[in-house]
Amino acid sequence: MFKMNVVRTLFALGLMIGCAQGAQASLLDQVQKRGFLICGSNPGVPGFGLPDDKGGWTGFDVDFCRAVAAAIFNDPTKVKFIALSAKDRFTALQSGEVDLLSRNTTWTLSRETGQGFLFAGISYYDGQGFLVRKKLNLSSALELSGASICVQQGTTTELNLADFFRGNNMKYEPVNFANAEEAVRAYEGGRCDAYTTDASGLYVERQRLTDPEDSVVLPEIISKEPLGPAVRQGDDEWFNLVKWTLYALVNAEELGVNAKNVDEKAKSDRPEVRRLLGFEGNFGEGLGLGADWAYRIVKHVGNYGEIFDRNLGEGSPLKIKRGINALWTKGGLQYAPPIR
Amino acid sequence: MTAGSDGLSPFKAMKLRRHPALEFWYDAKARAILLQSAFVVAFVALAIFAFIDVRANMEARGIATDLSFLGKVAGFDINQSLIPYSAASTYGRAFVVGLLNTLLVAAVSLALATVLGFIVGFARLSKNWIVGQTAMAYVEAIRNVPLLLQLLFWYNAVLKPLPSPKQSLPLPFGMFLNNRGLFAPAPVFEAGAVWLVAALCVSLLAAVAMRLTPKRIKFATPSRAFFSGVAAALLLVLPLAAFVGAGTPVAFVQPELKGFNFVGGVRLLPEFVALVLGLSLYTAAFIAEIVRAGVEAVPRGQREAAAAIGLDRADADRLVIAPQAMRLIVPLLTSQYLNLIKNSSLAVFIGYPDLVQVFAGTVLNQTGAAVQVIFITMAVYLAISLVASLAMNLYGRRFALVER
Numbered sequence: 001m002f003k004m005n006v007v008r009t010l011f012a013l014g015l016m017i018g019c020a021q022g023a024q025a026s027l028l029d030q031v032q033k034r035g036f037l038i039c040g041s042n043p044g045v046p047g048f049g050l051p052d053d054k055g056g057w058t059g060f061d062v063d064f065c066r067a068v069a070a071a072i073f074n075d076p077t078k079v080k081f082i083a084l085s086a087k088d089r090f091t092a093l094q095s096g097e098v099d100l101l102s103r104n105t106t107w108t109l110s111r112e113t114g115q116g117f118l119f120a121g122i123s124y125y126d127g128q129g130f131l132v133r134k135k136l137n138l139s140s141a142l143e144l145s146g147a148s149i150c151v152q153q154g155t156t157t158e159l160n161l162a163d164f165f166r167g168n169n170m171k172y173e174p175v176n177f178a179n180a181e182e183a184v185r186a187y188e189g190g191r192c193d194a195y196t197t198d199a200s201g202l203y204v205e206r207q208r209l210t211d212p213e214d215s216v217v218l219p220e221i222i223s224k225e226p227l228g229p230a231v232r233q234g235d236d237e238w239f240n241l242v243k244w245t246l247y248a249l250v251n252a253e254e255l256g257v258n259a260k261n262v263d264e265k266a267k268s269d270r271p272e273v274r275r276l277l278g279f280e281g282n283f284g285e286g287l288g289l290g291a292d293w294a295y296r297i298v299k300h301v302g303n304y305g306e307i308f309d310r311n312l313g314e315g316s317p318l319k320i321k322r323g324i325n326a327l328w329t330k331g332g333l334q335y336a337p338p339i340r
Numbered sequence: 341m342t343a344g345s346d347g348l349s350p351f352k353a354m355k356l357r358r359h360p361a362l363e364f365w366y367d368a369k370a371r372a373i374l375l376q377s378a379f380v381v382a383f384v385a386l387a388i389f390a391f392i393d394v395r396a397n398m399e400a401r402g403i404a405t406d407l408s409f410l411g412k413v414a415g416f417d418i419n420q421s422l423i424p425y426s427a428a429s430t431y432g433r434a435f436v437v438g439l440l441n442t443l444l445v446a447a448v449s450l451a452l453a454t455v456l457g458f459i460v461g462f463a464r465l466s467k468n469w470i471v472g473q474t475a476m477a478y479v480e481a482i483r484n485v486p487l488l489l490q491l492l493f494w495y496n497a498v499l500k501p502l503p504s505p506k507q508s509l510p511l512p513f514g515m516f517l518n519n520r521g522l523f524a525p526a527p528v529f530e531a532g533a534v535w536l537v538a539a540l541c542v543s544l545l546a547a548v549a550m551r552l553t554p555k556r557i558k559f560a561t562p563s564r565a566f567f568s569g570v571a572a573a574l575l576l577v578l579p580l581a582a583f584v585g586a587g588t589p590v591a592f593v594q595p596e597l598k599g600f601n602f603v604g605g606v607r608l609l610p611e612f613v614a615l616v617l618g619l620s621l622y623t624a625a626f627i628a629e630i631v632r633a634g635v636e637a638v639p640r641g642q643r644e645a646a647a648a649i650g651l652d653r654a655d656a657d658r659l660v661i662a663p664q665a666m667r668l669i670v671p672l673l674t675s676q677y678l679n680l681i682k683n684s685s686l687a688v689f690i691g692y693p694d695l696v697q698v699f700a701g702t703v704l705n706q707t708g709a710a711v712q713v714i715f716i717t718m719a720v721y722l723a724i725s726l727v728a729s730l731a732m733n734l735y736g737r738r739f740a741l742v743e744r
Contacts, residue, residue, distance in 0.1 A: 086705070087701055087704075087705055090705060090708055090710070091704075091710045094401070094403060094708070094710060110706075110707075110708075111708070112402075113402070114402075114403070114404050114409075114707065114708050114709075115402075115403060115707075115708030116398075116401040116402040116403040116708070144600075145599065146598065146599040146600045146601055146603070147599075147600045147601070148419075148520060148600065148601065153697070153701050153702045153705070154701060154702055154704075154705030154706070155705075158416045158702060158706075159415045159416055159706070161416075161417075162415055162416050162417045162427035163415070163427070165417075166426075166427055166428070172417075173419045173520075173601070174416070174417045174418070174419050175419060175611075175691050176418075176419075176691055176693065176697065176701075176702065177691045178688055178689070178697075178701060182689070182691070183691075185496070186500075186691065189496065189500035189501075189519070190500065190502075190504055190519045191500065191519055191520070191610065193600050232401060233401050233402045234400060234401050234402075
């Protein structure tokens with residue numbers, strides 16, 4: 001792990017020296033010339049980002065990368081995924097090893113002001129919770145005083161955990177691991193009384209335990225975890241492209257355009273739909289893309305709701321409810337600025 | 341070949357046509373100085389250019405380039421700290437915590453590895469077949485399995501299956517063992533303990549003084565054994581007398597099961613135990629081979645010569661064999677020590693909060709100061725290794741050949 005970080009840092013140094021003077025080609029040009037997108041993904045969180053037995057990748061965050069690739073290349077397969085642990089992800093994005101980080105990463109102020117990133121929006125509204133063994137008979141996280149808690153290091157989780165216990169005047173022992181996998185294994189082995197991460201991750205990890213029925217998720221959500229794709233600062237065109245890919249997905253769901261009916265909807269008279277699919281105006285041009293950029297996204301990857309259902313919701317083994325991730329028209333928080 | 345035919349190499353042929361203004365170029369010393377200074381200038385210029393450029397590029401991307409992050413509040417907790425630390429402490433303090441944890445695990449492992457390594461090394465030299473073969477089996481088994489796997493083995497296979505705190509294994513002296521670690525009573529010193537400390541200091545000083553007594557005075561007394569006996573008595577009897585005399589001023593706080601875990605007493609983390617076990621067992625195997633090689637490298641004639649001048653076996657070992665063997669052992673031992681110190685960074689895989697885990701892990705990630713953090717971490721390992729190597733070189737001088 002340390003070695004990887006050293007390699008990444010040296011790589012970053014080399015790159016920063018490399019791109020010394022003169023104007024650099026924009027990232028979109030570089031990606032187009034290269035012929036594929038490089039996306040930083042989760043090394044293995046089912047539902048969000050997971051390589052399958054055939055070497056393909058599936059998941060909610062993975063599909064977002066595919067949507068960006070579909071907008072640029074009209075081909076969702078033109079993505080190279082790089083698995084990044086929580087610890088390594090920022091160095092990889094800073095150094096330019098990946099074009100885009102789509103890996104359930106929390107949007108915070110310091111990540112934008114101190115680390116040189118921009119978050120393109122919130123693709124998943126999450127919050128931190130606790131997984132504990134049923135036989136402890138706990139009903140609230142406030143009963144965890146004195147407990148040993150396994151946590152993945154280099155995450156906002158680690159900080160929220162400290163805040164929560166400090167704020168409630170309780171003691172605890174943090175046991176930090178570089179990977180979620182090791183942290184969960186330590187919890188399962190009895191080293192810790194609880195495992196903590198974002199609630200979505202808790203449901204996923206619980207499914208992967210040898211005996212999921214032995215553990216329960218406590219009701220408290222102790223933090224706000226707005227997760228979304230992040231890019232490097234300094235390339236507004238690329239930032240816009242990633243941001244509007246996310247908005248196109250949400251707008252498509254709101255307008256009822258999905259992968260199945262997108263060709264049919266092309267005949268629609270609704271001006272919003274016509275603008276989205278590129279029949280009125282040429283909004284793709286400003287993004288450096290063709291007029292049909294959003295059509296390509298929906299055609300190949302589907303809309304926000306389809307991506308959610310397929311990977312996390314009813315169409316997946318996780319069966320996570322839309323909850324606050326429902327559209328604003330349905331009582332949730334997902335809201336996209338209009339395409340016009 | 342043509343040039344060689346008239347007895348001149350091509351170089352020498354050129355030399356004949358050298359220009360007077362370039363005369364200095366043909367002076368080997370001047371040329372060396374010139375080339376080397378040119379190299380140094382180029383290297384320094386490149387380093388300065390790289391530094392300025394990296395800084396400019398990082399600033400252009402909105403990444404902090406200074407060390408001010410060290411003074412900011414860390415906001416995360418660490419489960420083992422030798423100095424007071426909380427989430428309200430700074431990143432700089434978290435760095436010190438990680439550094440001390442690294443030094444602690446390295447120091448304990450070094451001591452254990454050395455003791456075990458010497459024991460196994462001598463065992464390999466033993467004439468007893470079973471002892472020799474056992475030692476060899478140990479060395480071959482440990483030396484040929486990657487250290488990381490051994491650490492994972494100790495952590496996951498040995499320590500994890502221990503019982504939960506509620507079913508702790510009681511050990512002698514009020515200690516408990518469970519999957520949260522080893523818990524032992526903590527000594528608490530009462531007022532009278534000053535006498536105990538004073539007695540300890542006095543007897544230690546006396547023992548050191550005796551050790552430093554010139555040989556000619558020592559040899560005037562009955563025997564060496566007598567001297568050792570007096571030293572041991574001093575070390576044992578005086579503190580014991582003070583302990584009883586002051587009314588047993590040391591109390592022990594027993595660890596107690598409270599809620600999730602034991603509270604009170606001293607605690608060794610399972611991560612610490614696994615790391616110390618893995619590192620010291622692994623390094624001991626290499627040290628054992630070094631010890632064996634060092635002893636075997638002393639020519640057989642030396643022992644025979646020692647016997648010829650009437651030294652018994654123990655004196656021959658101590659006065660003739662050991663100094664010559666140590667001359668070979670110490671430099672090799674140094675490199676094993678350096679390996680052990682650097683290998684301690686594998687702590688990150690089993691969740692022990694060492695320098696790499698805390699600083700190059702969490703701090704790097706929370707601050708985004710990747711370049712600064714990695715450079716500091718590398719500099720720290722370099723400094724630790726240089727100090728260790730310097731200490732070993734000074735120690736090794738004792739065994740250097742003295743030319744008379």
